[in-house]
Amino acid sequence: MYTHTAVTLPEQFTSSQDWDAYTPENHGMWNFLYSRQRKLIESRACQEYLDGVDLLGLTPDRIPNYAELSNIMHKKTGWRIAVVPCFIPADLFFSLLAQRHFPATAWIRSPENVDYLPEPDMFHDVFGHFPLLVHPTFADYLCEFGKGGVKAMKAGQAELDMIQRLYWFTVEFGLVNTHLGPKIYGAGILSSKGESIYALEDKAPHHVRFDLKRVMRTTYRIDQFQKTYFVIDNFLQMFNDTMQNFDPIYAELKKTPTISWTEIDPKDQVIQRGTVEGQPDDTRTTPEELMEKLNKTRAEREGKKP
Numbered sequence: 467m468y469t470h471t472a473v474t475l476p477e478q479f480t481s482s483q484d485w486d487a488y489t490p491e492n493h494g495m496w497n498f499l500y501s502r503q504r505k506l507i508e509s510r511a512c513q514e515y516l517d518g519v520d521l522l523g524l525t526p527d528r529i530p531n532y533a534e535l536s537n538i539m540h541k542k543t544g545w546r547i548a549v550v551p552c553f554i555p556a557d558l559f560f561s562l563l564a565q566r567h568f569p570a571t572a573w574i575r576s577p578e579n580v581d582y583l584p585e586p587d588m589f590h591d592v593f594g595h596f597p598l599l600v601h602p603t604f605a606d607y608l609c610e611f612g613k614g615g616v617k618a619m620k621a622g623q624a625e626l627d628m629i630q631r632l633y634w635f636t637v638e639f640g641l642v643n644t645h646l647g648p649k650i651y652g653a654g655i656l657s658s659k660g661e662s663i664y665a666l667e668d669k670a671p672h673h674v675r676f677d678l679k680r681v682m683r684t685t686y687r688i689d690q691f692q693k694t695y696f697v698i699d700n701f702l703q704m705f706n707d708t709m710q711n712f713d714p715i716y717a718e719l720k721k722t723p724t725i726s727w728t729e730i731d732p733k734d735q736v737i738q739r740g741t742v743e744g745q746p747d748d749t750r751t752t753p754e755e756l757m758e759k760l761n762k763t764r765a766e767r768e769g770k771k772p
């Protein structure tokens with residue numbers, strides 16, 4: 467049994483899900499995104515993720531109610547949803563994860579932004595992240611990761627960069643090996659129509675066997691599909707790697723050069739060597755356009771809630 471410790475967020479980062487305020491259009495958007503993505507990932511997502519979707523009872527017909535989901539999560543793995551209005555600072559993010567609270571937004575994208583958002587909305591959070599929060603090993607991994615993040619924040623920028631790369635290449639863009647080949651568990655892929663096909667079927671990206679130090683050395687881009695995906699053996703491997711003390715690893719890696727997001731390292735165990743060219747989806751934008759979109763989305767959201 468898990469006991470529930472309430473967390474207090476600073477006022478500007480406190481929000482709630484006003485479920486009754488969702489319009490028929492909001493529910494329609496959820497239905498559209500859920501139905502489309504569910505079909506796409508049925509054969510591409512890992513089984514643990516698909517089991518999580520069933521366990522949470524996600525359905526296309528309505529936007530899920532966070533209070534209900536939070537109760538299911540809490541019974542299963544001790545996690546809760548912490549509703550936030552927008553991106554939150556890294557220290558708050560890590561400390562929430564360390565306390566088994568997942569920060570999630572409650573607003574849903576508008577029809578103009580159906581395929582790409584610079585900032586995560588509730589479809590990304592619910593559909594991408596929540597299903598694995600009811601998997602015991604993944605849930606433990608994410609909590610340990612949060613504790614590691616709290617420590618890294620105190621250590622310095624280099625340590626913070628390294629641990630953020632770990633999050634990026636696992637929780638957001640991770641693949642897992644199965645007897646049927648690599649499957650997706652990363653939320654950034656699972657909530658993206660284009661990337662869920664590209665990550666597994668395109669010839670462009672590398673698939674490299676997961677190695678903690680390699681991952682911590684690898685730079686990434688937030689505005690394009692990934693050129694390197696790291697493939698774990700299973701969630702226990704990730705959990706065990708995260709249970710160790712990162713201090714000696716940070717000390718070693720600080721003296722080691724980073725590896726670019728397109729590069730293969732001689733020590734890599736390569737599963738697929740990608741061509742690292744092409745971009746199947748032209749909805750990705752330059753960083754400047756990205757900022758413009760981000761500001762527009764924020765302004766829109768402040769104008770019409772939720």
Ligand code: FE
Pocket residue numbers: 586590591594595638653654
């Ligand atoms: Fe995310």
